[in-house]
Amino acid sequence: MEVFEIIKLSHTSKRSASRKLVFMSQCTGTQLVTHYIHGSNNENKNNFEIIDEKTVYSGWRTIVQRKVRMRNNKVVDFDLVGVKTGDSAVLIFAWDTKSKTATLIREYMPASNRILWGLAAGLVEEKHDNHNTELAARHELEEECHLKNGKWIPLLHQPTAMDKYSTTTIQCYLVLDPEKEDNPKALDEEEDIEIIPGVTIPEILRWVNNGEMNLVGGFGCLLAIEKLRELGEYP
Structure with a gap:
């Protein structure tokens, strides 16, 4: 519920709300960011959009290549480390x-x-x-x-x-x-x-x-x- 309460803030508060959400996403993974991205089409330009994701190595550890559209609209590739049996x-x-x-x-x-x-x-x-x-x-x-x-x-x-x-x-x-x-x-x-x-x-x-x-x-x-x-x- 907190995600949608933040989205409903006034226009002057949206920048600070975005910063809060980004901080929270670093603590909880991508789920919160995903909710925020889909919660308001008008604010997509200020958020991080996962464009593509694929597993390029799968041993006991995994390497996932994730393509993200940043808030400045640049597209950046990240190599992320995971574990095959769970996150x-x-x-x-x-x-x-x-x-x-x-x-x-x-x-x-x-x-x-x-x-x-x-x-x-x-x-x-x-x-x-x-x-x-x-x-x-x-x-x-x-x-x-x-x-x-x-x-x-x-x-x-x-x-x-x-x-x-x-x-x-x-x-x-x-x-x-x-x-x-x-x-x-x-x-x-x-x-x-x-x-x-x-x-x-x-x-x-x-x-x-x-x-x-x-x-x-x-x-x-x-x-x-x-x-x-x-x-x-x-x-």
Whole structure:
């Protein structure tokens, strides 16, 4: 509904409304922009029109070439990176309220050829009850941290874009007091992960600052730390 309320603004407000919509589209993918494009024929010249889109590579990752008419009417080609099994992913920050520590992972990152700190994370796929986000997150926490249950708190009002050129969106969760899983689901074949419990927030902030954690993991950690402050779990 918010899309159409913005479209109905007066002529003097349309430019600012357009900026707001563009910002929101970067957080939610192309769906909101598409609604706006089709919501008002008079404003098409101020929006981003997807003219053509095709998959040019399809392995585990996909490359989609998208042709877009920009607001200045120029036509631009973009190469977008996706994942074959779905366009959603999850991050999970596990917190022990008694010890005031988190469980993180150290994982091999093939692009940088390094082992970096990170959070339990993974894709939301068809096998997760037809792309159920929280179920996917529960599975990933079990697989990568050997933890289950606990109190689950989503950290975003809606999934956000992973990157400017990625079609994947991410939802982040804070889990309070998960329990140990003695018979966890197996890791994926390509994963090399070490589980590290008892991690303090000052350690996490240092690793984020020193570039020892991947960017997405750092984003999830900062969201979780802010929520922990809000809950009185961290000063």
